[in-house]
Amino acid sequence: MTAAHCADPDEAVAGIADGSTVLVGGFGMAGMPVQLIDALIRQGARDLTVVSNNAGNGDTGLAALLAERRVRKVICSFPRQSDSWVFDGLYRAGEIELEVVPQGNLAERLRAAGAGIGAFFCPTGAGTPLAEGKETRTIAGRTHVLEMPIHGDVALIGAHRSDRMGNLVYRKTARNFGPVMATAAALTVAQVHDVVEIGRIDPEHVVTPSIYVDRVVAVGSEQ
Amino acid sequence: MTAAHCADPDEAVAGIADGSTVLVGGFGMAGMPVQLIDALIRQGARDLTVVSNNAGNGDTGLAALLAERRVRKVICSFPRQSDSWVFDGLYRAGEIELEVVPQGNLAERLRAAGAGIGAFFCPTGAGTPLAEGKETRTIAGRTHVLEMPIHGDVALIGAHRSDRMGNLVYRKTARNFGPVMATAAALTVAQVHDVVEIGRIDPEHVVTPSIYVDRVVAVGSEQ
């Protein structure tokens, strides 16, 4: 169905259930759906699994969600950063589960979920601790590891612009995980800087076609 | 390396070896690299495996290549068309090998080759004659079939425009197989309507990044 246009971020995250797997876009601050995460904090869902490249920075956004003890598990490629003290503290206290996934496997497992791929073999991580316990197979003389899709109940992504149908475009490296996560979740929510009339985005330039977008909320110009 | 700009289609297809697997873009005439195929006919390589959605129409292009007995095997999703008499005749005479692949598997197997995926499981074709002899596995309660990548020695594709680096954009549904095949071949050759200076294609709008393009030839405006 054509994307619903929400009045504010709270409406955009309404109904996210306890126990959901939430895909959160962004790489650093680029493409990070800050207002949607803040709304998710207000919304109250708990026992969440968060799939994102990092595990929160400073005391805001994802880190604030973690600090509220709302996240049971983080699936990410790089939790450890200079300002990831909230995650670090929870992890060292044994109060949060962590699955570290090579960044390419993270992206490809999300894509697989969106593309109807049940599992795939790839060489990343073969012979390393991150492949321990996983099925392997030699293909074309090389060890491959079997990887499974990561499906989201919800994807929260940041994009640049949407049209009224929900077609999305991004800006520069803020594109990152958004287009992939949009395909991998049952409910995709996008925050955008602005929403334009249908026909104002050239069909050749659409990055995320409207079929993947369920809810859109405009959060105004870039900070 | 930055794409080489060829003076004509003959230079663009120079060096294609006998026995090569040649990926040929296009869906119907949209995106069909007509001038490159004509040049391949003049170039003389034989014993080819051609991977394309169809198996030639009328007496020109792919059909002409087939008629010259230069193709050992066709891998495609839909060989049978109202004007595929050249292929039909060779097939019925037992003079050409055919592997019929569901169109989505064709696209996904090409993508896998370009993306470093050694094999993948998907439900397409499970329980049908096209999955006979293939490994299957039940994932999430559903029968999946193991599919292998299709690597090309050469990809011949038609795009709309290139810049001097080899970044490509396409027009409308002529995009089809070009971007996927460009990633799946050791040598990718693109025919385009025109070549523009670097910087004239917006980095947000590039569909095939220059890294995938080895040779470009401008063939002038659309017929």
Add this chain to the structure above:
Amino acid sequence: MSLSKDEMAAVVARDIPRGAYVNLGIGQPTLIADHFEPGSGVVLHTENGMLNMGRAAQGPEIDPDLTNAGKVPVTELPGSSYFHHADSFAMMRGGHLDVCVLGAFQVSAGGDLANWHTGAPDAIPAVGGAMDLAIGAKQVFVMMTLFAKDGSPKLVPECTYPLTGMGCVDRVYTDLATFALGADGVRVLETFGTTVDDISARLDVPLRRA
């Protein structure tokens, strides 16, 4: 009176929800596009890489770079988008289309679909995107006559033609009746110029009334 092709298309169109993302298979299902109500918001997908496809192109609208999966020139609607073949089939195979409508040679009571190959030994096999659509869409509708030209039923206990997909068909729209296929068997939703009893007498498939 049994339904004409156009009337069948209208019945299918009526059952497609407003705003649905839909793929209409090559052949008869393309007729359905003419029967959506104005403002239905139905968005058509074509597997050669486009969403929000418009009607067939006429005269000067014809652009060789813009065709549907049947290679017929078409138009684009505002809000359309283009994507490459792997992305297009990922959309189909990943379960994102709400409905696809396919033609068929045979459908079994268990929802198996046969629509790509008659099994004739001299036929050249050609499958296109049928197997991907059959397994991918949230709902798979079939549109066909209920009986072949030789009078044999096309809704059968088991397909004798080679399969396109297993247990994938949800609804069968025919000239004589509409059927819903599910875990509880085959239900007749509607009949056209005939009765459930008459149809039942001509099929080898047990039928339930709606």
Add this chain to the structure above:
Amino acid sequence: MSLSKDEMAAVVARDIPRGAYVNLGIGQPTLIADHFEPGSGVVLHTENGMLNMGRAAQGPEIDPDLTNAGKVPVTELPGSSYFHHADSFAMMRGGHLDVCVLGAFQVSAGGDLANWHTGAPDAIPAVGGAMDLAIGAKQVFVMMTLFAKDGSPKLVPECTYPLTGMGCVDRVYTDLATFALGADGVRVLETFGTTVDDISARLDVPLRRA
């Protein structure tokens, strides 16, 4: 004299072919970008979705939507392109980059790479894109000091730290020497302010002369 970080970066830059597509890992390898000759045509990839990345952004050039993999604001060069994360890693994993340069804790004589985890029991694991780069690029270069701060060698018979990739390193650029790794073992290509004999005496790895 052993090489400074900047001098090591210059040595690596010299060995990267003109026009190559290159990924420079976070940390020391980013210094290499300053040493390509004008007109080298080297195209830098950053795994967060860009080809033809320019230098670090200064002052008003800073755009929060344009960073490198280290999250440092950067600039774009004419002819750049943007793509999403799955496409970006497909580019890496599919073998399309000519060279990647990574830092390392240890490299084994057989080309195993350890650069993501010290194995310390209280360390929080974090891998980023290192494992994908290690297996994906056509040539994997490592840039590191030859000895750790405690004097232990980082070019070793077998890695004791957890692996990033198996048998993936082609060249090792250090402050004291450059090594080529291959089926014939470890060859010293060049030394800096020292001799092969001196290095040999301090490593547990048999060395061949270029």
